[in-house]
Amino acid sequence: MLGPELVWETTEKIALIRKRLVIAQSHQKSYADHRRRPLSFEVRDHVFLKISPKRDLMRFGKRGKLSPRFIGPFEILERIREVAYWLALPPPLSGVHDVFHIFMLQKYKPNPSHVLDWTELQVDEDVSYEERPVRILDTRDQVLRGKTIPLVKVLWRHHGVEEVTWEREAEVREKYPDLFINV
The missing domain is CATH 1.20.5 (Single alpha-helices involved in coiled-coils or other helix-helix interfaces)
Known part of the structure; x- marks a missing residue:
C-alpha cells in the first residue's frame, strides 16, 4: 500500500x-x-500526621516499610485552604513546618495500639525519621534453586514483635555490626 x-x-x-x-x-x-472519599476536618479536630520511615537497608529490592506510619494525635488550629491545615505541634517537632496537606493527615480514631510513640523520634524537616534495628530474634537459611541466602529476623525500634522482618544477614551485618556481638 x-x-x-x-x-x-x-x-x-x-x-x-x-x-x-x-x-x-x-x-x-x-x-x-x-x-x-472527600476529606475535610474542622478546627479543634484531632488528626494523625503521616511520617515516612527511612532505612539504609534494602530488603529484597524495596526500601522502607510497606505500611504507612502516623504520629499524633495533633489538634487542628486553623484551616488554611481547602486542602491545607495548620496543626498544633509539640516542642520536639519544632523543626517541622506546621502546615500540612490533607493527604498527610488521617482522622483520629481513639485506639492506642495504632499510635506510634513519637516522643522518642527524631523527625526531620521532611517529616521522616530513621528506622534502627533493636536486635536479632532468629536466623534461618532461605534455599533457592542453587544457592542459600542466610536471613535474620530483625526487631525494629518503635515497632512491636508482630512487625518484625526477615532481612539478608550480609546487609544487616554490614550496616549494623553491633547487633551480632551476642549472636
Whole structure:
C-alpha cells in the first residue's frame, strides 16, 4: 500500500486507538471517583500526621516499610485552604513546618495500639525519621534453586514483635555490626 490508501488506513487506526483510550480513561475515572472519599476536618479536630520511615537497608529490592506510619494525635488550629491545615505541634517537632496537606493527615480514631510513640523520634524537616534495628530474634537459611541466602529476623525500634522482618544477614551485618556481638 502506498499513497492515499496508507494515509487513510493509518488515520482509521489512530482514530480507533483514540476511541479506545477515551473509553479506558472514562472507566478508570469512574472507578477512581467512586473510590475517592472527600476529606475535610474542622478546627479543634484531632488528626494523625503521616511520617515516612527511612532505612539504609534494602530488603529484597524495596526500601522502607510497606505500611504507612502516623504520629499524633495533633489538634487542628486553623484551616488554611481547602486542602491545607495548620496543626498544633509539640516542642520536639519544632523543626517541622506546621502546615500540612490533607493527604498527610488521617482522622483520629481513639485506639492506642495504632499510635506510634513519637516522643522518642527524631523527625526531620521532611517529616521522616530513621528506622534502627533493636536486635536479632532468629536466623534461618532461605534455599533457592542453587544457592542459600542466610536471613535474620530483625526487631525494629518503635515497632512491636508482630512487625518484625526477615532481612539478608550480609546487609544487616554490614550496616549494623553491633547487633551480632551476642549472636
